[in-house]
Amino acid sequence: MSLNAAPVDLSGKTCVVTGANGGIGQSAVAHFLTQGAHVFATDVAEDYGGTADTNLSYAQFDLLQEAGLADAALWVKNCQPDVLFNNAALFDMGSVLDADLTQMDRLFGVNVRAFYALLQAASQSMVASNTKGSIINMASQAGHRGEALVAHYCATKAAVISYTQSAALALAPHGIRVNAISPGVIDTPMWKTVDGLFARFEGKEPGQKKREVGEAVPLGYMGAPEDVARVAVFLASQQSEYITAQTICVDGGNVLR
Template identity: 45%
Template sequence: MTDTETGRRLSGKVALVTGGASGIGKAVCQRFAAEGAKVVVADLDAGKCVAVAEAIGADAWGVALDVTRQDSIEEAVRFSIAAAGKIDILVNAAGIYEVESILEISGERTAKVFQVNIEGLIFMTQAVARHMVERGAAGRIINFSSQAGRRGEGPAVAYCASKAAVISITQSCALELIRYGINVNAIAPGVVDTPMWDVVDAKLGSREGLQPGEVKARVAAAVPAGRFGAAEEQAAMAAFLAGPDAAYIVAQCYNVDGGNVMS
């Protein structure tokens, strides 16, 4: 049987996952490893990255990464190539969230969200794409957007704007890079039960005078599927887009959202 038939469709591949120490990024690292890939877990906290990599086992490494710093991006790419020999797959899962509305958001906070969610993604993509082009090998780049970036959700104007930009960036990069055999696509999660949502619940609940968990319960009830999504469900889509069955998929954004957005 082939690797695809045995459920190890990423055998022989090397994946670099930003935001890999927690939430969706961590789930992607775990799923990719289960699919046979070597995985580099990249995030701000080197200790947490190493812990995730050690829990995965052999052929996984952890590296500190600050996507707002070009030197950190370049070092993470160099580390990945030195450790695993190459990079076949980049997953841009690093991101930050701001709750503030248009009446409250500051230039400093907006700049920080854009620096991480937009510029960080652009320059991570650039650094890895250059490596892929130099190797002359096909590759996959998967970006995490958000349903908030498609329909707008207040009060989170900077975050929504940044995630809408991710979809446009994905399309532009995809059309440029497919000539080199590099497929670029995106995933737009709905509401996913990660540590970030605990922060959102606390912030919005405080603003509205609600008890902890009430915002999450209200949001979950509004999802057609009737629940929050799991990080593992996002990772399953990422594994598909990284695998051989997605070879003819280019410049698309997939909703993995329990029915929140129909397209």
């Protein structure tokens, strides 16, 4: 029996990473670079906080500003990506009694509206250049179920999962694969903010919520950014060439589906 082993190597590929300055984004950038890709990274921060590399280019865009989003979409097209890691997102908390429309507009503005605009830009570029690319959207375990204090965020991530399925079906005739990654609780710098929000809304001590959620994971601990980045490399590579329209949970067993 012959073994046709598909490569993980991304040499010669162009990968676009949004939300590149966070823990998961920086890890994805580093993993793509390690596999030989040229990476175009973007975030709202003026400067990139990760390690510099000759195969890394960085651009700043504010996706909540109309002009910034338009510039970012054009930038994505001009990058002519083989891979889009669609990772930029905002998080906030509040029950349906106090999570107002301003919070809703901010979260949906980045997590859904900007997410979709950049997905569309990458798709149009891939179709125009006949690139059989891979689009990887960042969902969340919050997109699989509602949470009392995270209504708007949960709704945005449910939308990401739905758009992933629809885009995958629309782009399949062009040989473009669209999948999502659904992280559980991942130990990133953002968790300091999340923990603080839970301390305020649930009356917990600082660090208590982070400890509790880690212990509640079936595997017994929080994940790391590289746990997500490794799956992103898999979805970007030929290893996953027959996978599309799927949401892969990277959550230590939190979501059973």
